[in-house]
Amino acid sequence: MQAHRLISLAGALVAGLALSACDVTTPSQMMTQKIRIKDHIVTQTLDAGRIDPARLNVIADDFTQKASNRKMALTVSYLAGDAKREGVARKQGNAYKKAFEQRGVAGISVATVPLADKQYAGKVVVTYKVQAALAPKDCKNIPGYQGADDLDAADQYQFGCNMKTAVSRMIADPSDLLGKGGTQDNDSRRSGAVVETYKSGKPNQPMKGFQASQVGGAGG
Numbered sequence: 645m646q647a648h649r650l651i652s653l654a655g656a657l658v659a660g661l662a663l664s665a666c667d668v669t670t671p672s673q674m675m676t677q678k679i680r681i682k683d684h685i686v687t688q689t690l691d692a693g694r695i696d697p698a699r700l701n702v703i704a705d706d707f708t709q710k711a712s713n714r715k716m717a718l719t720v721s722y723l724a725g726d727a728k729r730e731g732v733a734r735k736q737g738n739a740y741k742k743a744f745e746q747r748g749v750a751g752i753s754v755a756t757v758p759l760a761d762k763q764y765a766g767k768v769v770v771t772y773k774v775q776a777a778l779a780p781k782d783c784k785n786i787p788g789y790q791g792a793d794d795l796d797a798a799d800q801y802q803f804g805c806n807m808k809t810a811v812s813r814m815i816a817d818p819s820d821l822l823g824k825g826g827t828q829d830n831d832s833r834r835s836g837a838v839v840e841t842y843k844s845g846k847p848n849q850p851m852k853g854f855q856a857s858q859v860g861g862a863g864g
Contacts, residue, residue, distance in 0.1 A: 685772070715773070
């Protein structure tokens with residue numbers, strides 16, 4: 645009888661160990677990662693000899709709203725072989741710099757570069773770094789987004805990916821997702837003086853202004 649109990653106990657222990665080795669959990673199909681913020685370089689190519697005010701307005705607005713390091717680089721290309729062309733390219737770069745500064749852009753650097761190919765000379769390449777909001781890593785489109793799909797695609801899709809992709813494209817200022825300080829850029833003493841009268845319990849003086857009966861009634 646005792647041997648039978650020992651065998652039963654040993655069997656129960658073996659079964660317990662076998663069950664503990666099995667993973668009965670199911671991987672979640674919900675996307676729990678957050679929207680990513682990533683820096684990338686914006687490049688615009690302009691005609692060095694002709695400033696287009698409309699294009700400069702668009703670039704300046706984009707830089708003001710999105711530039712992450714507040715620095716813009718202007719690279720002016722010129723045809724190699726003549727020293728005078730470098731001076732012309734420098735003047736063209738400075739003209740573009742002044743035009744951008746008039747539109748509120750600061751931190752502009754100007755460089756000139758000689759090129760042997762006439763096709764690429766006489767250009768101003770504008771570059772600056774911006775932040776972009778992107779969907780979480782490895783996010784895929786929902787099955788059927790681009791047509792018919794199979795069951796494997798449905799099993800691999802993480803719910804919420806398409807929603808986060810759409811939201812990331814609607815974010816106007818990606819830096820908002822990184823958090824910003826709530827303190828004001830003014831003097832704390834001046835800000836405190838505004839509420840001193842209220843805190844002391846002293847009633848505010850009545851505001852002097854017009855009354856409805858006083859407006860337009862004198863000439864009636």
